[in-house]
Amino acid sequence: MQQIIALAEKVLDGQAITKEEANYLINVSDDDTMVLLSMADKIRQKFAGDAVDCCAIINGRSGKCSENCKFCAQSAHYCTGVKEYGLLSEEEIFSAAQKAKAAGAVRFSIVTSGRGQSKKDDFANICRILARIKKELQIEVCASLGILTLEQAQALKAAGVTRYHSNLETAGSHFPDICTTHTYEDKFVTIKNAQAAGLRVCSGGIFGLGETREQRVEMAFTLKELGIDSVPLNLLTPIPGTPLEKSKPLPPLEILRAYAVFRFILPKAQIRTAGGREVNLRDLQALALNGGASGIMIGGYLTTAGRGTERDIQMLKDLGRPRSTPVLD
Numbered sequence: 026m027q028q029i030i031a032l033a034e035k036v037l038d039g040q041a042i043t044k045e046e047a048n049y050l051i052n053v054s055d056d057d058t059m060v061l062l063s064m065a066d067k068i069r070q071k072f073a074g075d076a077v078d079c080c081a082i083i084n085g086r087s088g089k090c091s092e093n094c095k096f097c098a099q100s101a102h103y104c105t106g107v108k109e110y111g112l113l114s115e116e117e118i119f120s121a122a123q124k125a126k127a128a129g130a131v132r133f134s135i136v137t138s139g140r141g142q143s144k145k146d147d148f149a150n151i152c153r154i155l156a157r158i159k160k161e162l163q164i165e166v167c168a169s170l171g172i173l174t175l176e177q178a179q180a181l182k183a184a185g186v187t188r189y190h191s192n193l194e195t196a197g198s199h200f201p202d203i204c205t206t207h208t209y210e211d212k213f214v215t216i217k218n219a220q221a222a223g224l225r226v227c228s229g230g231i232f233g234l235g236e237t238r239e240q241r242v243e244m245a246f247t248l249k250e251l252g253i254d255s256v257p258l259n260l261l262t263p264i265p266g267t268p269l270e271k272s273k274p275l276p277p278l279e280i281l282r283a284y285a286v287f288r289f290i291l292p293k294a295q296i297r298t299a300g301g302r303e304v305n306l307r308d309l310q311a312l313a314l315n316g317g318a319s320g321i322m323i324g325g326y327l328t329t330a331g332r333g334t335e336r337d338i339q340m341l342k343d344l345g346r347p348r349s350t351p352v353l354d
Contacts, residue, residue, distance in 0.1 A: 029053065033068060037071055041290075047246075050285070051238045053282065061316075063316075065317030066316055068288050068317065072292040073292075073319040076350075077314065077341050078132070080134065080297070081324045082169070082324075083113070083134075085136060087099060095203050095268040096269050100267070103266045112137070128324060128338075131351040132166070134168060135166075137169070155181070155186055164351055165352065166184075166187065168181055168186055172211055172214070172215050175222060178219045189215075191212060191228050196241070199237075216251055229256040231259040231260065231300075232280060233274065233301075245291060256287060256291060261274075261275075274304070284316055289317075296320065297318065
């Protein structure tokens with residue numbers, strides 16, 4: 026317990042913990058986990074504040090993805106029964122954004138399946154729709170469109186997009202076991218292109234892909250090196266038909282320890298509990314927000330449902346945590 030407190034004080038004093046120290050923290054016992062969460066929350070309070078960032082997404086184009094990510098229901102390599110469709114209409118996407126704002130989201134993102142944006146018409150339509158959403162709804166807009174060129178990143182910036190989302194998914198040492206149709210370096214190129222265009226990057230990953238605890242720490246340090254300040258942390262929901270369909274769920278306390286250690290490593294980042302939290306954390310979801318997290322994804326996810334947004338808003342009220350407000354240019 027004293028070691029946990031000492032490392033927290035180190036971070037609170039503005040110093041960085043080492044990878045070895047982070048590996049120690051992520052392996053503390055269940056008995057000491059509440060101390061770890063408490064200290065992570067002290068770090069969150071100092072560097073990230075009390076406001077909770079609520080975001081929402083829409084699966085703008087679904088299925089038939091050429092990539093073979095082993096966790097993904099939308100990969101064309103697996104038979105998952107996922108619904109397949111092309112880019113949704115402008116009104117369908119705009120309506121979803123309206124509902125997201127009404128539910129409490131301050132940020133809305135269009136997410137599309139596929140390696141990137143090979144259809145020029147799709148990309149142009151996405152830019153137009155995002156610009157309209159930002160102007161008419163006064164909500165921040167983001168995009169998650171796969172591998173991105175610098176020119177595409179600049180076009181998104183011009184449309185009013187503030188953040189681009191591109192998950193690392195897991196540690197570099199584990200990534201080849203999860204996907205072989207693109208590389209970890211492809212992720213880096215996309216992130217660098219987005220940053221070069223003046224976009225903030227939202228990048229995190231998924232816990233429960235068969236990675237070790239130390240590989241979770243490895244991913245956190247990679248995000249730190251890349252200068253990422255928005256980190257969504259998803260939890261695997263095994264999809265029938267994918268290679269990971271029989272994966273065993275992680276214990277909730279193990280998940281919470283990982284969240285907390287990410288806060289130790291990335292004290293100023295927006296750390297978000299995202300997909301799979303309802304299934305994997307169940308009644309302990311609030312502890313994520315009392316253990317270092319400063320954001321949540323509300324509503325549904327790409328191919329799995331979330332819980333009612335009213336329950337999430339009530340959770341924030343019960344915790345005494347305000348919602349953040351949009352930052353618009």
